[in-house]
Amino acid sequence: MTTPQRLDADLGWVLARVTRAHLRTVQDVVSGLPGGPRGYQVLAAAIDGEVSSQLAIARMLGVDRTVLTYLIDELERARLVERRPDPADRRARRVVLTDAGRERLGDLDRRLRGAEERLLAPLEPAERDTLRELLRRLATEAGPGNTSPCAEEIAATEGC
Amino acid sequence: MTTPQRLDADLGWVLARVTRAHLRTVQDVVSGLPGGPRGYQVLAAAIDGEVSSQLAIARMLGVDRTVLTYLIDELERARLVERRPDPADRRARRVVLTDAGRERLGDLDRRLRGAEERLLAPLEPAERDTLRELLRRLATEAGPGNTSPCAEEIAATEGC
DNA sequence: TATTGTTATACTCTATAACTATA
DNA sequence: TATAGTTATAGAGTATAACAATA
Numbered sequence: 158m159t160t161p162q163r164l165d166a167d168l169g170w171v172l173a174r175v176t177r178a179h180l181r182t183v184q185d186v187v188s189g190l191p192g193g194p195r196g197y198q199v200l201a202a203a204i205d206g207e208v209s210s211q212l213a214i215a216r217m218l219g220v221d222r223t224v225l226t227y228l229i230d231e232l233e234r235a236r237l238v239e240r241r242p243d244p245a246d247r248r249a250r251r252v253v254l255t256d257a258g259r260e261r262l263g264d265l266d267r268r269l270r271g272a273e274e275r276l277l278a279p280l281e282p283a284e285r286d287t288l289r290e291l292l293r294r295l296a297t298e299a300g301p302g303n304t305s306p307c308a309e310e311i312a313a314t315e316g317c
Numbered sequence: 318m319t320t321p322q323r324l325d326a327d328l329g330w331v332l333a334r335v336t337r338a339h340l341r342t343v344q345d346v347v348s349g350l351p352g353g354p355r356g357y358q359v360l361a362a363a364i365d366g367e368v369s370s371q372l373a374i375a376r377m378l379g380v381d382r383t384v385l386t387y388l389i390d391e392l393e394r395a396r397l398v399e400r401r402p403d404p405a406d407r408r409a410r411r412v413v414l415t416d417a418g419r420e421r422l423g424d425l426d427r428r429l430r431g432a433e434e435r436l437l438a439p440l441e442p443a444e445r446d447t448l449r450e451l452l453r454r455l456a457t458e459a460g461p462g463n464t465s466p467c468a469e470e471i472a473a474t475e476g477c
Numbered sequence: 478t479a480t481t482g483t484t485a486t487a488c489t490c491t492a493t494a495a496c497t498a499t500a
Numbered sequence: 501t502a503t504a505g506t507t508a509t510a511g512a513g514t515a516t517a518a519c520a521a522t523a
Contacts, residue, residue, distance in 0.1 A: 161365050167357070168436070168452070169339055169340075202321065246480090288455075295448075382504075383492070409505080
C-alpha cells in the first residue's frame, strides 16, 4: 500500500491532489487565455448577464475584487469582454462578452469538459456524475469561497 | 437560480470553492501548527515510517522538496518531529515523529475529521462517505500532484 | 456614510538554480 | 553521473489600504 490510511482520509490532502491533477489536465486547454482557468471562470460567470459586475464576479469566484481589475484588463485587451457602464448604477461596470468571447467560451466549455472526463477516467461514468453532483452541491451550499463572509442578502442577489 | 449552469459544471470552480471552504473550516484546528494544514499532512505522511524521507514526503504532498526544508525546520523547532540519519542512505534524512508529535497528530486527526464533517453537513451521511471515497480514489489514482512528472518506478516505491 | 472600481504595495506560497554531501 | 538536502532568489497569486466616483 503506497498511501497511508491516515493521509488519504484527509479531505485537505485529497482536495489538493485532485485540484493539482485538474490543473495539469486543463493546462493546455486554457494556455493562451488571460488568467488561465480563472479567465474561463470569468467568461462563464458573465455570459448570462446575471452576474456581470466585477464585484459579483469576484464573489462568485471567491477572490478579492482587486484581482478582477487586472484580469478583466487582460480579457478586454484580448477582445473577449468589454466593460460597459451600468445604467442602473454608475459606479459599477457590466462585464459583457464580445462575439469572440462567446465563441471562445463555447470552445473552452467543450474542451474543458473533455479534459475533465479524462481526469475522471479512473471512475465509472455513473461515479463521475455522482462526484460532480456532490461537489457542485457542496460548492453552492457551503458558502462563499471568500475569506470575508458574504452576507445572506448579498448571497441571494449576487450569487454567493 | 443564483449559480449559472455553465460555471457550476466546471470542476475547477467547484474544486476551488470546496477547497476554500475546507481551508476556512479547518483553520482554527491547525492554527498554531507550523505550516497549518500542510504541517498536519507531513505528520500524517511520516507517522508510519513508510514515507519518511523529505523527498518522499514532498512527492506525497505534491510539492517541491525545497518546501519541505523550511516546513520540517519549523516542525522540528516545535519538537513535533526529528531528523535522523538514514542508515541505508547517508544523503537522506528520516523524518520521525516525537512522542509529542504523535500526540499532536492524534488530536489533529480527531478534530480535523470533526471539522470536515461540519463542512460536509449539506450532504447526507451516505453521500459524505461516497464523496470521500471517490475523491480518495481520484487522488491516489490520478497521478502525482507535482508538476514534475513522477516516473512509474518512483511511484511504486515512493508512494506517488 | 457606504459601495464600486482602481492603484500601489506587501505578503504568502511555490518553484528554479546553485551548492554540498553522498550514492 | 545522479540523487538528497540546503540555501538564496524570483515569480505568481492574493490580500490590504488608500483613493476617486457614485449611491
